[in-house]
Amino acid sequence: MQRRVFLGTLAAFCISSPLSLRADTSSGQKLAKAARSQIGVTLGYDPRYAHLRYPGGDVDRCTGVCADVIVRAAWDALGIDMQKLVHDDMVKAFDAYSVHRA
DSSP: OHHHHHHHHHHHHHHHOTTOGGGSTTHHHHHHHHHHTTTTTOOEEOOSOOOOOTTTOOOOTTEEOHHHHHHHHHHHHHOOOHHHHHHHHHHHOGGGOGGGOO
16 A cells, blocks of 8 residues: 555656656656566566665666656656655655655
8 A cells, every 4th residue: 555655646746746747748658668668677576675875776677666667767768866856855745745654
């Protein structure tokens, strides 16, 4: 369930981003193409926590979780570091994220 909340938050952030991804009608197509390009690459599922370089860190592309595919697609297709954007937003409004609540 926490992953769904995270992905929903991630998607909402993309839609409301000041970067206005919707202004370029091909942004969604670029994002989808970049996500599809990971088929056959990201084969392993590993939900364990991994300490990453920040910003711009990533685990090996052959593994990860569904959110990693989204983050990589945003970086590859649009040059957007979703991890940094979400981190910055959480610093500003941590209480808006239900993930930290019991």
